[in-house]
Amino acid sequence: MKCLHRTGIIFLTAIYWLGAPTICIADNTTPVDPWQYPEDDEDDKLLPAWLDTTQTSVSETITDVSTDIDQFLSLNEEEEPMVNESYLRIRLKPYYTHRGDFEFDSSIALRMDLPHAEKDWKLIFETDPEDYESLENKERGIADTTGTENRGAIAGVRLESRKFSEWYADFDVGLKLRLPLDPFTRARFRRVDKLGAGWTSLVRQEFFYYHSKGPGTLTSADFYNALEPAELTILRVGASAQFLDDDDNWQFVNLAEIYDRISNRNLFTYSIGLSANSRPNLSTENAWISFSWQRRLHKHWLYMKLTPSVNFQKEYDYKINPGILAEIELYFTKNRRFNQLYRSIPKP
Numbered sequence: 001m002k003c004l005h006r007t008g009i010i011f012l013t014a015i016y017w018l019g020a021p022t023i024c025i026a027d028n029t030t031p032v033d034p035w036q037y038p039e040d041d042e043d044d045k046l047l048p049a050w051l052d053t054t055q056t057s058v059s060e061t062i063t064d065v066s067t068d069i070d071q072f073l074s075l076n077e078e079e080e081p082m083v084n085e086s087y088l089r090i091r092l093k094p095y096y097t098h099r100g101d102f103e104f105d106s107s108i109a110l111r112m113d114l115p116h117a118e119k120d121w122k123l124i125f126e127t128d129p130e131d132y133e134s135l136e137n138k139e140r141g142i143a144d145t146t147g148t149e150n151r152g153a154i155a156g157v158r159l160e161s162r163k164f165s166e167w168y169a170d171f172d173v174g175l176k177l178r179l180p181l182d183p184f185t186r187a188r189f190r191r192v193d194k195l196g197a198g199w200t201s202l203v204r205q206e207f208f209y210y211h212s213k214g215p216g217t218l219t220s221a222d223f224y225n226a227l228e229p230a231e232l233t234i235l236r237v238g239a240s241a242q243f244l245d246d247d248d249n250w251q252f253v254n255l256a257e258i259y260d261r262i263s264n265r266n267l268f269t270y271s272i273g274l275s276a277n278s279r280p281n282l283s284t285e286n287a288w289i290s291f292s293w294q295r296r297l298h299k300h301w302l303y304m305k306l307t308p309s310v311n312f313q314k315e316y317d318y319k320i321n322p323g324i325l326a327e328i329e330l331y332f333t334k335n336r337r338f339n340q341l342y343r344s345i346p347k348p
Helices: 002-016 049-073 135-140
Strands: 087-097 103-111 121-127 153-164 167-176 182-194 199-210 214-226 233-244 249-261 266-277 283-298 302-313 320-332
Touching: 049 087, 049 320, 135 233, 135 249, 135 266, 135 283, 153 182
Parallel strands: none
Antiparallel strands: 087 103, 087 320, 103 121, 121 153, 153 167, 167 182, 182 199, 199 214, 214 233, 233 249, 249 266, 266 283, 283 302, 302 320
């Protein structure tokens, strides 16, 4: 166990001491999915027609309500009609591990698009926000928002894509909708740079504050490289750190992932990673290896994902702990298409 602990500390230290590569000229080419599926895909005719009818009905209702609100709030009745991209997402996530308990997480996210009324500010509505989740869960996409302290919806406004030199920023302000009301604010900054030898970097900095829990911050640096010209296979290497004031604890995560888009319906992801906490003493919290299979089940609105993994966690004395995560995602939208299988290298 001491060997695993020492290896984890060396890995964390080494990756944060990486030298800065030379920055090259940015490429502003718009990414296009080479596996974009055709509209008349025969496989999309296998499910009952009533599923499409139900999805279309809910999608139209969401769009119609959003459009009515947008028109009501708009001060200029002579403005030209604009496309409304409101959507509703439902996510179901059962999770089982050999040494832990069976868990079931569900979440609903509603994005109400008000193109006339919003201008620069966007209305946001989220259920069970993940800001105070552990860094490992965030990076691995297994955040447990069903916990009592994470439960609740937030509503607010967002100022999107403000540019400061080479940085882009989003700013949120709003309330967590529970009693007593919990005001919050968030700021997210990001920049993308082209590096030498085919590498691209994405640096992100987040600050968030909830009145009930205090401040938090998250810093991450990801490096991408296409393993073949069409970017159907991409390597990502990343390091991140998070501090939560209510825990007085720094969390660290290092990971490497390979995204392999094998067809227009399937994506494989191979992942290896390490997490650590600073309290009570800096130590490895978990090391894991995982493989995920993500599949588009029906058109652009129904997806599934299976992720078997092997973990070596401190809470179980670093004994092997296999597990599996299943996910189902449903999207309801009239004018927006989601492609959950598409992975690309960030563009400056």
